[in-house]
Amino acid sequence: MKKILGLVLGLSVGIAGCSKQDAPETAANNTNKDSVHTITIASTGSDADIWKFIAKLPETEAAGLKLDVKNFTDYVSMNTAVANKEIDINAFQSYAYMVAYNDANTQKIAPLSTTYLEPMGIYSSKVKNLNDFKTGSTIAIPNDGANESRALLLLQSAGLVKLKPQFDNVKGTTSDVTENPKQITIKPIQMATAVRVKDEVDAIVLGNTLAMEGGLNVLKDAIYYEPIDQSTKMNVNVLAVAEGRQNDPVLQKVGQLYHTDAVKQYVKENFGGTKVNVDKPTTYLTEAQ
Incomplete structure (x- = not known):
């Protein structure tokens, strides 16, 4: 069958540690503007591979960031850790999955930025x-x-x-x-x-x-x-943070890193074209609900 991939978007899981007692240094508790901000990211599979690559980029150092990528094997645990602020950001889920999590839980999470769309x-x-x-x-x-x-x-x-x-x-x-x-x-x-x-x-x-x-x-x-078009907006993957942290300027720097040329090239070379870059404001997704 002929497969259709219409690029209409513009388009371009427990953890091995980390409790509230030894919570990570987050953007919120690091107030020295000249210091390096350590951001913890929960991820899994190919997404974790991408963020480990980003952690080593000179662009990350230039942004004053140090990324500590934690490997999870459970999706719900990743969202719970972010909602509890034990982890700063997670990278694994579609916007629709995030909405479903929020519907089922009292502590909410929010999209920090878009990353990519990959077809099911x-x-x-x-x-x-x-x-x-x-x-x-x-x-x-x-x-x-x-x-x-x-x-x-x-x-x-x-x-x-x-x-x-x-x-x-x-x-x-x-x-x-x-x-x-x-x-x-x-x-x-x-x-x-x-x-x-x-x-x-x-x-x-x-x-x-x-x-x-x-x-x-x-x-x-x-x-x-x-197909990748307006009908699949809800399936765009996002970086997620605890509700109320989505406008943190330090955390937003992390979202910007995903869309650098070096990351686009890495994704292109390693994932066979299956991850289509989506660099859109999060309002692009919230309007889809």
Whole structure:
């Protein structure tokens, strides 16, 4: 099937430590303007690799910043650590995932800056074309909040199902499927084990980070993937901070670092074109809700 990648955006998980008792030196508690500000960043997978690269850049030193990148293996823990101000920033999630987290938690987080958009794809070892799905096929999708909604929207875009007109792109579930002509079994599963079960189902919907960890490139290996256009604004990845810290000028410097030429080149060379740079104000995302 012809894959469409319309660049209309302009476009260009516990931790091994860190408790409230030994909280990191943050922009808020470092008041000496001439000193180096140490910023802790929680991340995972390819995002952590990018931020470890950024930490070594001369541009980071020139900005008066020292980045301490912490590897997490759990998404919720990353957001909780940021909301509690045990970590300054995290880098892993889409804006839609952040909104879903805020809906489910009292302590809120906020977008500091945009980073990139990477398409979610449908992968299969048994099917080469969308038209080849047989009646009663099984497709596994993420079972967590916004990613479940996102996967269902992808299945609708692929023409496999139809969703109710008022489908919630943050809280939508399989119960919102109104038409399923091929009687496809949509199976929400834990995404941490997703790649390992790919061959046990007819197809699986994966976010690009997990796909890459499984040796897959969405542009080459998916039988269908998201278009990148106005309809996928909510899927733009962000740097997140505790609510109230998004206007901290020191933290904002971190967001600016992601869009330097050196980082763009590193991402281009290491991620096969699957991360499309999005350098937009956060209002671009909040207007999408």
